[in-house]
Amino acid sequence: MTIPVSRPSIGQEELKEVGKVFATGWLGLGSTVFEFEKELEGYLGARHVLAVNSGTTALHIALDALGVGRGDEVIVPSLTFCASVQAITSLGAVPVFCEVSPEDLNINVADVERRITRRTKAIMPVHYCGQACDMDRLLEMGRAGNISIVEDAAHAFGSSWKGRRLGSFGDVTCFSFDPIKNLTCGEGGAVVLSDDGVAELVRTKRILGIDKDTWHRYRNERAWFYEVTTQGYRYHMSNINAAIGLAQLKKxxxxxxxxxxxxxxxxxxxxxxxxxxxxxxxxxxxxxxxxxxxxxxxxxxxxxxxxxxxxxxxxxxxxxxxxxxxxxxxxxxxxxxxxxxxxxxxxxxxxxxxxxxxxxxxxxxxxxxx
Incomplete structure (x- = not known):
């Protein structure tokens, strides 16, 4: 049998947690997702964690909530999975490709600086192989130019920069929990950030722009009344996927x-x-x-x-x-x-x-x- 490049490590613990969700009869966004988010906030030391259904949708909804739109430029390394770039182009924004460093394949910060223009709205460093990019220089660059740093941390859940966990600082960090990541939910992702207003916007956008429904979902109930308050997407994580993540987090x-x-x-x-x-x-x-x-x-x-x-x-x-x-x-x-x-x-x-x-x-x- 061929040795695969990667493979998830899953077993009875995950099945047990999923079984608990089945027993409730509430499989979509609900109390298990909120529990998973709280566990992630504690592990990362983060203010807000919003669970979504993939790392790609995490990047897309984060850029959208930050106001990235048509004609805006987002600097991104060319050496990354195409999902990073698709998240940019789907908003009508322009990906500005930059170099990586041969030593670790992370974003070349000096090349990033050369490519900043008045239209640069965000920089998307990719923490390649799980290793953190130079966040000090990137955040300094962002502050100087009023540019958001949206981290593609699909590879890097659990990694740190100078002893600080990715997601515990910075502007926005996006994780992936797909089948082969270090922590899998089967499929899933998360947007991690500290800004209360942007966090609330992501929370609303991830469930079709519907507001005023969170309290009922904590109780695994469906309210008949709802309001659509913003452009949104069907990006929320399900209780089933969150249950897998809860079991994975323990290991x-x-x-x-x-x-x-x-x-x-x-x-x-x-x-x-x-x-x-x-x-x-x-x-x-x-x-x-x-x-x-x-x-x-x-x-x-x-x-x-x-x-x-x-x-x-x-x-x-x-x-x-x-x-x-x-x-x-x-x-x-x-x-x-x-x-x-x-x-x-x-x-x-x-x-x-x-x-x-x-x-x-x-x-x-x-x-x-x-």
Missing amino acids: FESFVEKKKDVVRRYNEAFRHIEGLRVLNWNLDDTAPFTYILRVLNDRREELIAFLAQRDIGTGIHYIPNHLQPFFKEYSTPLPATEEIGEQILTLPLFYDMTEEQIRSVIRSVSEFFL
């Missing part, structure tokens, strides 16, 4: 420690191999999501085939977005990103990896370069 620290251990072992095994570049890792502050190497000398495809023969899955995270046909009108030369995009390779990293699977990955990659 989360063990997930992180196991993945840190695998990353350490990979780094030690690969850092001295000629033909590979290991990323810089700050594991003290990072909950690792995925493990990515840079394969030099145009040998990536060869390595992919070699590992496939040994039943080891690999991935590419990601194809640079400025090269995608749908985003062609926003394309700009990004030589560093284009070079990196031809080199990056994702190796298996998940909580339930066995000792033999870890050794097989290390042994096979090492043998390829002998």
